Amino acid sequence: MPARIYALAKELNLDSKELVDIVKKVGITGKGSALASLTDDETTRVREHLSGSSQKPAAPTATNPSAPIGAVRDSVVPTDRKPVAINVGRSRSRPMTAKSESPEPKPVAESPAPVVPAAPTGPTARSLDDPAIRSAMSRPDGASVAAEPPTSKPADPPPAPKQGFASRIASRMAARKGVTTPTEPVSPIRRESSAGTGKVRSLDRPAATGDKKSLDSSKSKRREPRINVKMTSLPEVSEQAVPKAVAGEPKAQKPDVKLSPDAIAGHRQGMRAPLEQLAKEDDEKKRAAKRGGLSGFTGEKAKRGSVKEEEEKPRKKGLAGMASPRAERGRASKGRGRVSFDGGGFDRSRQYRNSRGSRRKVINTAAPRKDAVVLELPCSIRSFSEAAGVSVGKVLGTMMQMGIGGVNINSQLDLEAAETLAAEMELSIELKAAETLENSLINELEEREDSAESLIARAPVVTFLGHVDHGKTSLLDYLIGINVVKGEAGGITQHIRAYEIDKDGRKVTFVDTPGHEAFTEMRARGANVTDIAVLVVAADDGVMPQTAEAISHAKAAEVPIVVALNKIDLEGVDENRILTQLTEHGLTPSEWGGEVEVVRTSATKGIGMDELLETLLTVAELNEYSANPDREALGVCLESAQEGDRGVSAKLIVQNGTLRVGDVIVCGNSYGRVRAMTDTLNNKPIAEAGPSTPVNVMGFDEAPGAGDRFHVLDDITKAREIAETRTHASSQESLSGSTTKISFDTFQERLQDGTLGVQADKVRLNMIIRADVKGSLEAIEKELTKLDHPEVEIRILQKSVGGVSLADVSLASASDAVICAFNVVPDERARSLADERGVEIRRYSIIYKLTDEIRLMIEGRLKPEERVVELGRAVVKQVFSISRVGAIAGCYVVHGSIQRGCRIRVTRDGRVIGDYGLDSLKRIKDDVKEVPRGMECGIRLQGFNDIKQDDVLEAYRIEEVARTLD
Numbered sequence: 005m006p007a008r009i010y011a012l013a014k015e016l017n018l019d020s021k022e023l024v025d026i027v028k029k030v031g032i033t034g035k036g037s038a039l040a041s042l043t044d045d046e047t048t049r050v051r052e053h054l055s056g057s058s059q060k061p062a063a064p065t066a067t068n069p070s071a072p073i074g075a076v077r078d079s080v081v082p083t084d085r086k087p088v089a090i091n092v093g094r095s096r097s098r099p100m101t102a103k104s105e106s107p108e109p110k111p112v113a114e115s116p117a118p119v120v121p122a123a124p125t126g127p128t129a130r131s132l133d134d135p136a137i138r139s140a141m142s143r144p145d146g147a148s149v150a151a152e153p154p155t156s157k158p159a160d161p162p163p164a165p166k167q168g169f170a171s172r173i174a175s176r177m178a179a180r181k182g183v184t185t186p187t188e189p190v191s192p193i194r195r196e197s198s199a200g201t202g203k204v205r206s207l208d209r210p211a212a213t214g215d216k217k218s219l220d221s222s223k224s225k226r227r228e229p230r231i232n233v234k235m236t237s238l239p240e241v242s243e244q245a246v247p248k249a250v251a252g253e254p255k256a257q258k259p260d261v262k263l264s265p266d267a268i269a270g271h272r273q274g275m276r277a278p279l280e281q282l283a284k285e286d287d288e289k290k291r292a293a294k295r296g297g298l299s300g301f302t303g304e305k306a307k308r309g310s311v312k313e314e315e316e317k318p319r320k321k322g323l324a325g326m327a328s329p330r331a332e333r334g335r336a337s338k339g340r341g342r343v344s345f346d347g348g349g350f351d352r353s354r355q356y357r358n359s360r361g362s363r364r365k366v367i368n369t370a371a372p373r374k375d376a377v378v379l380e381l382p383c384s385i386r387s388f389s390e391a392a393g394v395s396v397g398k399v400l401g402t403m404m405q406m407g408i409g410g411v412n413i414n415s416q417l418d419l420e421a422a423e424t425l426a427a428e429m430e431l432s433i434e435l436k437a438a439e440t441l442e443n444s445l446i447n448e449l450e451e452r453e454d455s456a457e458s459l460i461a462r463a464p465v466v467t468f469l470g471h472v473d474h475g476k477t478s479l480l481d482y483l484i485g486i487n488v489v490k491g492e493a494g495g496i497t498q499h500i501r502a503y504e505i506d507k508d509g510r511k512v513t514f515v516d517t518p519g520h521e522a523f524t525e526m527r528a529r530g531a532n533v534t535d536i537a538v539l540v541v542a543a544d545d546g547v548m549p550q551t552a553e554a555i556s557h558a559k560a561a562e563v564p565i566v567v568a569l570n571k572i573d574l575e576g577v578d579e580n581r582i583l584t585q586l587t588e589h590g591l592t593p594s595e596w597g598g599e600v601e602v603v604r605t606s607a608t609k610g611i612g613m614d615e616l617l618e619t620l621l622t623v624a625e626l627n628e629y630s631a632n633p634d635r636e637a638l639g640v641c642l643e644s645a646q647e648g649d650r651g652v653s654a655k656l657i658v659q660n661g662t663l664r665v666g667d668v669i670v671c672g673n674s675y676g677r678v679r680a681m682t683d684t685l686n687n688k689p690i691a692e693a694g695p696s697t698p699v700n701v702m703g704f705d706e707a708p709g710a711g712d713r714f715h716v717l718d719d720i721t722k723a724r725e726i727a728e729t730r731t732h733a734s735s736q737e738s739l740s741g742s743t744t745k746i747s748f749d750t751f752q753e754r755l756q757d758g759t760l761g762v763q764a765d766k767v768r769l770n771m772i773i774r775a776d777v778k779g780s781l782e783a784i785e786k787e788l789t790k791l792d793h794p795e796v797e798i799r800i801l802q803k804s805v806g807g808v809s810l811a812d813v814s815l816a817s818a819s820d821a822v823i824c825a826f827n828v829v830p831d832e833r834a835r836s837l838a839d840e841r842g843v844e845i846r847r848y849s850i851i852y853k854l855t856d857e858i859r860l861m862i863e864g865r866l867k868p869e870e871r872v873v874e875l876g877r878a879v880v881k882q883v884f885s886i887s888r889v890g891a892i893a894g895c896y897v898v899h900g901s902i903q904r905g906c907r908i909r910v911t912r913d914g915r916v917i918g919d920y921g922l923d924s925l926k927r928i929k930d931d932v933k934e935v936p937r938g939m940e941c942g943i944r945l946q947g948f949n950d951i952k953q954d955d956v957l958e959a960y961r962i963e964e965v966a967r968t969l970d
């Protein structure tokens with residue numbers, strides 16, 4: 005029966021990659037991957053080779069039949085096959101997988117063949133059951149090792165180890181430095197050996213003898229030579245070093261330093277001790293030198309310069325204004341030095357002019373300023389001043405100086421504001437984010453590690469990626485035995501589908517992502533939950549732009565890639581071309597010596613389906629995907645939809661733990677209790693969903709976003725709190741950013757107070773988008789951003805999941821907006837209101853049709869482009885000044901023609917001196933429409949009489965051309 009290489013490797017306790025090499029050495033070609041199968045005959049050959057009975061002429065077994073396996077394997081003469089280095093079992097670092105990877109095998113060339121002691125006597129062909137062979141093969145470092153001679157110990161000392169290139173370089177370097185390279189391996193220093201005796205061991209001590217130690221020494225022989233360092237022993241410590249306390253002796257006292265009242269008062273006001281003061285001055289000098297780098301620009305000048313610079317900058321009002329110039333202020337304030345402290349120890353900033361303009365000194369009675377402040381944010385100005393040991397008045401004063409008005413003692417400071425303020429007041433501040441449920445609960449759930457015993461194998465999550473129409477849906481349909489492809493609008497997958505199938509008791513979860521470019525985002529998310537990516541490439545088309553994009557997504561997700569070379573049933577398919585293309589994109593097929601399995605498939609004919617499934621299961625087995633079913637579930641929302649009266653339905657994929665009906669769940673900004681769950685294949689109710697299971701969940705309060713992570717909590721109030729905090733944070737984010745998302749209410753308000761409207765030089769297209777699922781919304785939005793143009797602003801006033809409502813229509817009529825309904829319909833009342841108010845509702849079921857129409861609409865609204873059309877040139881021969889008429893230029897047309905209504909550029913001595921409209925064009929005395937080349941004419945310009953002989957008049961016309969967005 006054929007056996008997979010990786011399975012045989014497992015059986016022989018070898019690394020798959022090593023076995024692939026051995027297979028190659030035995031002379032079996034075309035088995036470049038651990039997934040390749042070996043026939044019975046080939047398996048026997050490999051086994052024989054391993055057991056040392058191979059009769060190949062080059063094999064050392066022929067000449068030295070008793071040589072150990074390592075030596076045999078080392079000296080096999082390579083075949084003429086291309087070198088193949090494959091390890092399909094690329095393991096992916098997954099936190100939930102507790103099992104460790106098998107260590108990399110050492111290169112065969114470095115095996116210590118010459119270290120072999122006296123050749124053991126014994127039978128020529130040794131069976132795999134031989135314990136010596138087994139132990140040789142099961143060496144953890146994968147290196148072949150001389151089998152222990154069963155009887156005698158080595159007669160002669162082993163020859164010096166063969167030095168590798170790296171070690172040779174190391175020893176040469178050591179020799180050059182005059183450091184002796186030990187010929188004997190060095191035994192490691194044991195902590196207890198020095199600690200116990202109080203002596204320091206010399207590193208060049210010869211290795212001890214003995215069985216175990218000699219094994220150590222033989223191991224260390226393979227290591228690179230170490231540099232031998234001799235250390236002197238530590239001096240003896242006298243036991244009487246610390247004198248014992250004499251009974252009745254008075255206790256040691258702290259020195260009695262008396263502070264004068266002036267010093268105390270001064271310190272309260274922020275004065276520093278003389279040493280502190282000196283250190284500070286030194287600091288300032290250093291900073292000034294660093295900052296300036298300008299010769300002769302002293303610290304004081306630098307201070308003044310930066311203060312002035314600071315003052316010149318316009319400041320934003322309010323707390324929000326603190327954030328943007330924060331960095332500059334931080335820099336400036338650092339450079340400025342402490343202007344609030346003068347040499348006399350008085351706070352200059354507290355000197356102010358009274359109503360008569362005279363200066364008054366105020367003694368600060370506030371608590372001394374603390375240097376390090378620990379603040380939990382957000383905090384009020386009161387808390388800030390208390391923590392900083394600065395008066396509230398001073399904090400508010402500083403804020404006023406910074407141009408931040410309208411704040412009081414209770415105003416809240418966020419992280420940036422507090423940082424800015426601290427920088428301005430030169431406080432070294434330690435900011436601490438307030439402990440939130442998000443931090444304490446969600447992060448704990450995400451970071452919790454499952455013990456190795458709790459982990460069980462789970463189904464791999466396989467994602468189909470690839471160019472549109474290459475057959476992703478057809479392949480999945482064939483595998484799961486349904487036919488969805490016929491029901492898709494435009495034949496394009498527009499939703500993420502996820503199904504779990506069972507193949508001979510082994511499960512696989514498939515995720516089908518949309519192939520159209522508009523769904524790039526969704527596809528990216530699809531790859532994120534993915535363990536294995538199946539790259540579908542149509543054999544007739546080859547690698548297309550979206551295929552390349554899919555390759556990047558899969559590579560970024562660091563998942564193994566299996567290529568399904570689909571539509572192999574079509575005639576005239578050039579497989580080599582596609583394999584070359586794949587190689588160019590970094591996916592070298594295993595048959596060409598790479599790591600990627602390419603399975604030939606035909607979704608319509610059912611070719612290669614079993615092989616594809618088998619390959620996927622094998623890759624999964626190699627990667628040992630595991631999860632703990634006995635913990636709270638967590639995973640990802642693939643998509644969600646509002647399903648009329650039934651409420652929100654979300655398609656989730658459980659990544660770890662088990663999700664059960666009744667669980668409290670939080671996902672993005674939404675939360676709820678799992679009311680019902682159905683499987684994604686037949687929509688049958690299920691009570692629980694384990695790891696890797698895709699499931700439809702009902703019970704969320706609102707539709708979670710595609711790609712949001714979900715977690716199960718034990719308390720619904722905590723879930724609500726987390727969801728609310730996230731909602732608040734995202735609304736703050738959208739308010740502070742330049743997002744165009746406007747709620748109905750705020751939009752109405754802004755419309756009424758005149759802050760929303762058509763800008764002077766921009767065309768604004770307002771849109772309201774309604775779609776069936778959140779993923780489509782995001783995809784539409786992404787497509788619309790591509791229609792970016794400096795003269796057009798697309799504003800999405802509302803975007804939400806569900807049908808077009810009455811509120812949408814009234815918003816659209818109030819704001820001149822267009823409603824786009826993607827896969828949804830307006831309800832009856834909305835429809836009649838739209839008719840009544842003349843609101844346009846555009847319905848789409850394919851995204852690119854929507855974007856194409858919007859593009860046309862925008863092109864219609866773009867200002868036409870002005871194009872200059874050159875008409876001709878005339879030279880002024882003579883100028884006639886006519887009273888009440890002005891200057892008439894008698895011209896000769898040298899090029900093209902001069903036409904009525906054109907514009908004229910007047911050039912003199914090669915320079916354009918003006919641009920004027922043509923007022924009149926005459927031949928002799930008659931007004932004419934056009935004067936062609938070679939004719940004379942009289943020209944009068946609008947508003948220009950200073951025309952001179954030999955001026956050149958260039959006639960041109962401006963044409964308006966409709967523009968496109970490209």
Ligand SMILES: Nc1nc2c(ncn2[C@@H]2O[C@H](COP(=O)(O)OP(=O)(O)OP(=O)(O)O)[C@@H](O)[C@H]2O)c(=O)[nH]1
Pocket residue numbers: 470471472473474475476477478479489495496497498517518519520570571572573574605606607608609
């Ligand atoms: N001849 C042939 N046609 C195929 C094969 N697989 C799929 N097709 C056809 O290719 C077309 C596209 O197939 P889909 O499965 O919708 O392709 P897709 O990649 O899922 O497309 P999107 O959903 O748009 O991303 C359909 O008309 C299929 O019948 C195949 O193996 N051989």
